[in-house]
Amino acid sequence: xxxxxKDLPETTSGALRYIDKAxxxxxxxxxxxxxxxxxxxxxxxxxxxxxxxRQPPQHYMRRDGGDYSSGHHIExxxxxxxxxxxxxxxxxxxxxxxxxxxxxxxxxxxxxxxxDVGSTGANKLGAETIPPIVxxxxxxxxxxxxxxxxxxxxxxxASQLQALIDDAGITPEPGDALIVRTGSVEAYRxxxxxxxxxxxxxxxxxxxxxxxxxxxxxxxNVAVEVGPSGIPGEALPLHVNLMKGDGVLFLELLDLEQVxxxxxxAMLTLNPLRIVGGTASPxxxxxxx
Numbered sequence: 001x002x003x004x005x006k007d008l009p010e011t012t013s014g015a016l017r018y019i020d021k022a023x024x025x026x027x028x029x030x031x032x033x034x035x036x037x038x039x040x041x042x043x044x045x046x047x048x049x050x051x052x053x054r055q056p057p058q059h060y061m062r063r064d065g066g067d068y069s070s071g072h073h074i075e076x077x078x079x080x081x082x083x084x085x086x087x088x089x090x091x092x093x094x095x096x097x098x099x100x101x102x103x104x105x106x107x108x109x110x111x112x113x114x115x116d117v118g119s120t121g122a123n124k125l126g127a128e129t130i131p132p133i134v135x136x137x138x139x140x141x142x143x144x145x146x147x148x149x150x151x152x153x154x155x156x157x158a159s160q161l162q163a164l165i166d167d168a169g170i171t172p173e174p175g176d177a178l179i180v181r182t183g184s185v186e187a188y189r190x191x192x193x194x195x196x197x198x199x200x201x202x203x204x205x206x207x208x209x210x211x212x213x214x215x216x217x218x219x220x221n222v223a224v225e226v227g228p229s230g231i232p233g234e235a236l237p238l239h240v241n242l243m244k245g246d247g248v249l250f251l252e253l254l255d256l257e258q259v260x261x262x263x264x265x266a267m268l269t270l271n272p273l274r275i276v277g278g279t280a281s282p283x284x285x286x287x288x289x
Contacts, residue, residue, distance in 0.1 A: 014099060014109060014247015015215040019135045023175030023215075027136040030265040031288050039254045040094040040284035041185070043086065049188040049253060050092055051222040052195050058087040090127065090280040096216075096272055097250040100125035101279045102239045109247050121277020128274040130249070130281065135215060137268035137287060138172050139259050140164050141181040148190075149183025150199035155226045156180065158208035168263040174213035177268045179287070181256040184221040200226035203237045209248065216268075217242070218251025218285075251285065264289065 041049075045059040062083040067073040073080065091097075100122035103114040109125060116124045142156045142164070143149055150156070161180070165172070172178075182199040198221045205225075209217060217224050217238075225238035234240070242248040251270070267288040272281035 014249075015213070015242075016131070016133070016247070016249065018175035018213050018215045019133065020175065023136065023173065024134050026173055026176075027134055027267040030136050031267050033289050036286055036288045037258045038284055039179070039256055039258070039287055041253055041255045043088065043093055049185060049193070049222070050089075054089050054092055057089075057092055060085045060087075088282060090275060090278050090282060091252070093282050094251075094253045094255065094284065095280045095282050096127075096130060096270065097243065097252065097280045098122065098125055098127040098130060098278060099243065099247055099249075102236075102244045104240045104244050107244070109244050117277075117279070122279060123277070126276060127272055127278030127281040128276045130272040132269075132271040133216070134267065134269050135175050135177050136173065137177040137179050137266045138165060138170060138214075139179045139181075139266050139287065140263050141256075141259060141261055143181060143183045143260075145261070147183070149187040149192075152194040152197035152199065153226060153228060153230070154182075154199040155202035155230070156182070156200060156205070157202045158204045161205065161208065164263050170263070170265060172212035172214065175215045176212070177216035177218065177251075178209065178212075178214045179251070179254065179256070179259075179266075179268070180217075180219045180224075181259055182219055182221050184219075185253075185255055186257055196227065198222060198227050200224055201238055202226055203229060203231060203234070206238055206241045209238075209242055210246065214248065216249045216251055218254050220254045220256040222252055224250050224252055251283070254285065259287070 043057045048056045050056050064082045099109040100117050106114050112124050200221050270283045270285040
C-alpha cells in the first residue's frame with residue numbers, strides 16, 4: 001500500500017460539513033410511522049440497470065448443495081455449507097460516488113490533482129473517507145401522475161422541484177439529502193433501456209442545490225443529472241459544479257419505486273464500504289418515514 005494511504009481515515013470535507021448534530025436531529029424528527037424501506041437495487045447476476053460503459057454484477061457459486069449430493073464435498077461432523085463470490089464494479093449497482101471520481105481541467109475536489117488517482121486507486125478522497133451518514137431526506141417524485149416515467153433526456157428544472165416542495169409545505173435545511181424519482185428504473189424493468197439517454201436534473205439545479213445546502217443528491221438513474229446535458233462542451237455540469245466544485249455526494253441507481261407519488265421528508269441512512277482508494281462504494285441506503 002502506498003504510504004499516502006496509511007494515514008486513514010482521511011478527513012472528508014465538502015458538503016458533508018452541513019450534516020451537524022442539528023441536521024441529524026431533524027432526520028430523526030422526520031420519522032413518524034417507523035416504516036423503513038431499502039432504496040438499493042437488488043444485485044442479480046448479469047442484470048442492470050447500469051451505465052452503458054460499465055458491466056453488470058456477476059454472481060458465482062463456489063460451493064453449493066449440488067456439490068454435496070454429487071459427492072464432490074462431504075459434510076464434516078454434521079456440517080456443510082454453501083459459498084459464493086460477487087464481482088461488482090464500484091459503480092455497478094446502487095452506489096455513492098467518492099469525491100475523487102470527477103476531474104475538470106486536471107483537478108478534482110479541493111483542487112487536488114487528478115494524478116492523485118493512479119493505477120492502484122486514489123491516494124486522496126477515496127471511498128474510505130466517506131463516513132456513515134444519517135441525515136434528513138427531501139424525497140421528490142418528479143414524474144407527473146399521468147406518466148409512468150420521464151422520457152429519455154427529459155430535464156427536471158429547479159422550478160419544478162421548488163414547486164413540488166412548496167406544494168408539500170417542505171423547506172429544505174442545510175445538510176439535507178435530495179432524493180429524486182425519475183422512473184428510470186421502472187422504465188428499465190419494462191424493457192426500455194435507453195442507453196446514453198436518461199432523464200435527470202437540469203443544469204439550473206446547480207444553484208438551487210447550493211442555495212439549499214444539500215449535502216447529498218440522489219436519483220434512480222445513472223448520473224442524477226440529465227444525460228446528455230444538452231449543453232455544448234458540458235458533459236456532466238452537475239458533477240463538475242457540485243461534486244468537483246462543492247463536494248456534494250452523488251447517490252446513483254437508487255430504487256425508488258416505493259416512493260412513487262410521494263413528496264415528503266424521511267430519514268436517510270447509508271454506510272459506504274471502506275474501499276481504500278475506491279472511486280465509489282456500493283451501498284444499500286434506507287429511508288425511514
